[in-house]
Amino acid sequence: MSAQLTPLAELRATADGLWQSNGLPSPKLEAWKHTNLRALQRVESKTGGTVATEIPSEFDAKIAAPLDGFAGTLLLVDGKLNLALSVIPDGLTVVDLADAAPEQLGTIAKLDRLQDGLTARNLAQFDRGVALSVTGHDVGAIELRYVQSSEDAAMATQESRLLIELARHAELTVVERHIGAGQFVNNHVTEVDLSAGAVLKHVRVQHQDTRSFHLGKIAVRQGRDSRYESHVAQFGAAIGRCDIEVFLAEPGASCKLDGLYHGQGNQHIDNHSVIHHIANNTTSSELYKGILDDKSTGIFRGNILIYKGASGCATTQMNRNLVLSEQATVHTKPQLEIDNDDVTAAHGATVGQLDDDALFYLRSRGIDAQTAHSMLVFAFAGEVVADVPVESIQTLLKDELARRLAARTGLTVEG
Amino acid sequence: MLEIKNLKVKVGGKDILRGLTLDVPAGEVHAIMGPNGSGKSTLSYVLAGREGYDVTGGEVSFDGKDLLEMEADERAREGMFLAFQYPVEVPGVSNKVFLKHALNSIRKHRGQEELDAVGFLKLFRSKLKTVKMDKKLAGRELNSGFSGGEKKRNEILQMAMLEPKFAILDETDSGLDIDALKAVSDGVNALRDENRGMLVITHYQRLLDYIVPDRVHVLLDGRIVKSGGKELALELEERGYDWIRAEQGGAN
Numbered sequence: 001m002s003a004q005l006t007p008l009a010e011l012r013a014t015a016d017g018l019w020q021s022n023g024l025p026s027p028k029l030e031a032w033k034h035t036n037l038r039a040l041q042r043v044e045s046k047t048g049g050t051v052a053t054e055i056p057s058e059f060d061a062k063i064a065a066p067l068d069g070f071a072g073t074l075l076l077v078d079g080k081l082n083l084a085l086s087v088i089p090d091g092l093t094v095v096d097l098a099d100a101a102p103e104q105l106g107t108i109a110k111l112d113r114l115q116d117g118l119t120a121r122n123l124a125q126f127d128r129g130v131a132l133s134v135t136g137h138d139v140g141a142i143e144l145r146y147v148q149s150s151e152d153a154a155m156a157t158q159e160s161r162l163l164i165e166l167a168r169h170a171e172l173t174v175v176e177r178h179i180g181a182g183q184f185v186n187n188h189v190t191e192v193d194l195s196a197g198a199v200l201k202h203v204r205v206q207h208q209d210t211r212s213f214h215l216g217k218i219a220v221r222q223g224r225d226s227r228y229e230s231h232v233a234q235f236g237a238a239i240g241r242c243d244i245e246v247f248l249a250e251p252g253a254s255c256k257l258d259g260l261y262h263g264q265g266n267q268h269i270d271n272h273s274v275i276h277h278i279a280n281n282t283t284s285s286e287l288y289k290g291i292l293d294d295k296s297t298g299i300f301r302g303n304i305l306i307y308k309g310a311s312g313c314a315t316t317q318m319n320r321n322l323v324l325s326e327q328a329t330v331h332t333k334p335q336l337e338i339d340n341d342d343v344t345a346a347h348g349a350t351v352g353q354l355d356d357d358a359l360f361y362l363r364s365r366g367i368d369a370q371t372a373h374s375m376l377v378f379a380f381a382g383e384v385v386a387d388v389p390v391e392s393i394q395t396l397l398k399d400e401l402a403r404r405l406a407a408r409t410g411l412t413v414e415g
Numbered sequence: 416m417l418e419i420k421n422l423k424v425k426v427g428g429k430d431i432l433r434g435l436t437l438d439v440p441a442g443e444v445h446a447i448m449g450p451n452g453s454g455k456s457t458l459s460y461v462l463a464g465r466e467g468y469d470v471t472g473g474e475v476s477f478d479g480k481d482l483l484e485m486e487a488d489e490r491a492r493e494g495m496f497l498a499f500q501y502p503v504e505v506p507g508v509s510n511k512v513f514l515k516h517a518l519n520s521i522r523k524h525r526g527q528e529e530l531d532a533v534g535f536l537k538l539f540r541s542k543l544k545t546v547k548m549d550k551k552l553a554g555r556e557l558n559s560g561f562s563g564g565e566k567k568r569n570e571i572l573q574m575a576m577l578e579p580k581f582a583i584l585d586e587t588d589s590g591l592d593i594d595a596l597k598a599v600s601d602g603v604n605a606l607r608d609e610n611r612g613m614l615v616i617t618h619y620q621r622l623l624d625y626i627v628p629d630r631v632h633v634l635l636d637g638r639i640v641k642s643g644g645k646e647l648a649l650e651l652e653e654r655g656y657d658w659i660r661a662e663q664g665g666a667n
């Protein structure tokens with residue numbers, strides 16, 4: 001943990017060196033085997049990868065209307081906090097990273113290991129984002145709404161960061177919604193630090209513009225008996241990549257990682273996760289469900305590492321894929337690496353199509369083919385949607401899925 | 416109402432129905448009995464519009480319309496209903512939501528107003544009573560984890576809700592206890608009227624004590640080879656099918 005003592009400036013200089021020498025991750029790296037960033041590179045080279053424009057002083061306030069069930073909403077425009085249009089609930093401390101004093105940044109970069117050029121670039125260049133912390137008890141749910149200042153803006157890259165720190169027994173629900181329109185690159189690193197007994201429910205809804213790029217890294221460190229629940233829903237972006245790395249560092253810590261992704265057109269959606277069972281009696285469960293249509297590609301790669309000496313651990317991991325088109329592609333690689341005997345583990349992956357018998361059954365009751373199709377896709381996704389913490393977000397996910405399926409079939413169904 | 420003429424069907428290149436002719440007029444209930452593998456379920460699937468069957472000859476007219484020209488869902492909206500021998504489990508789809516979709520698509524087709532949640536629930540509850548089905552069970556995911564008998568009861572619940580013009584019951588009585596058999600028969604009898612036709616496939620004459628048929632047909636090797644009144648069912652139960660095979664052998 002000597003990194004903790006290193007001044008941030010020094011870390012950022014090191015990161016910059018890494019970025020300069022490594023550049024964007026290439027498919028030669030195992031973790032990037034199926035995801036080629038050439039398209040992103042092409043777009044960035046046209047504009048020199050410049051940082052986004054200034055936030056216009058007047059911004060449509062409608063966009064910040066809070067969803068049901070939320071104690072607060074933070075509006076982030078091009079990745080920058082817009083305080084005027086945000087509502088911050090009692091008990092939540094928010095630091096704007098764009099103008100934070102150096103000592104307020106002290107905890108940044110403690111958790112994410114610099115593994116590739118992208119996270120290095122983020123550390124070297126990030127100039128926006130927020131740090132959230134809670135010291136009391138449950139603050140409720142807050143939404144971080146990421147929008148773009150202008151749809152017509154020239155291609156822009158933004159390096160943003162989010163830090164969430166929960167003190168002992170603090171509880172918080174954070175929903176990140178990335179809904180920016182336009183062509184842009186969102187390189188976003190989230191760090192989560194949970195002290196003993198803290199509980200964080202963390203949702204990411206990625207429905208960025210399909211011309212944009214979403215590159216997201218989430219690094220989580222968990223203290224004793226803490227709980228981390230992640231729900232990642234990826235619907236948007238030309239390339240949507242989300243990496244989660246969880247360190248179950250102290251005994252009794254547990255995490256649950258859920259995912260839902262739906263690819264249409266030429267979308268490329270990539271989900272990676274690594275769970276480190278470092279301490280005794282740590283548990284994890286993971287369920288990712290992918291729906292791949294048209295010429296889309298869906299990737300799941302999950303690594304679970306049970307460390308030597310970490311006894312009494314339990315883990316389950318499952319990736320299920322529903323392939324709706326012959327031209328869609330699925331890559332799935334659930335992986336377990338176990339360094340001791342005292343563990344219960346189950347993992348697997350499935351790739352299937354819609355069940356013809358079920359389709360016929362529904363149709364034999366008068367339901368038309370397209371509605372029957374949508375009902376079965378909904379049924380597939382339902383299990384993960386039902387576990388998402390805030391009801392209005394469940395509704396939002398269902399509506400989004402219905403909208404996307406309707407775009408395919410011209411029809412709507414109720415879940 | 417349902418006229419099947421010389422129907423020939425192949426499955427996976429194999430002849431299964433080999434010139435089947437059957438006429439069920441409106442207002443009548445006909446029973447089909449026949450040994451395992453004789454083609455009873457194949458007939459019901461072909462009538463319901465399942466994919467994977469090659470119709471190589473014959474025709475089926477339903478209420479004056481060419482049934483085989485229609486997609487499965489069109490047939491259902493036109494009033495055809497099949498109670499499956501093996502109802503399909505559809506996890507993740509709520510039984511109620513499914514039934515509401517089905518009912519409203521059929522009502523829309525009939526030119527009736529679609530039911531809202533309240534109207535639907537009212538009807539749903541009253542039909543649950545008719546088939547004596549548990550409310551909790553009925554609210555679960557469609558057939559998912561249902562026992563064999565529960566699945567059959569759910570088929571009859573669907574039939575009671577959708578009020579089809581013509582119903583095919585493929586061994587709905589198999590695997591039912593006496594109470595369930597009575598409930599299922601009550602559900603079926605409640606639907607009997609002069610505008611409806613029914614085809615009841617069964618192995619047991621027991622069912623026909625509850626649902627008394629107008630005609631009984633024997634399906635053997637893909638053809639109706641013998642027809643008679645309800646006493647034929649009794650005779651089949653006593654004597655099996657060999658004597659009919661023998662008659663057939665003699666006739667050929």
Ligand SMILES: Nc1ncnc2c1ncn2[C@@H]1O[C@H](COP(=O)(O)OP(=O)(O)OP(=O)(O)O)[C@@H](O)[C@H]1O
Pocket residue numbers: 426427429431449450451452453454455456457458500
């Ligand atoms: N998909 C299929 N591929 C090949 N053969 C099939 C297929 N479906 C049905 N068959 C065959 O067609 C024949 C008739 O089957 P069917 O299910 O119609 O019989 P059944 O009269 O309903 O029998 P049971 O009384 O056992 O329900 C059987 O020999 C069966 O093996």
Ligand SMILES: [Mg+2]
Pocket residue numbers: 455456457500585586
């Ligand atoms: Mg059968």
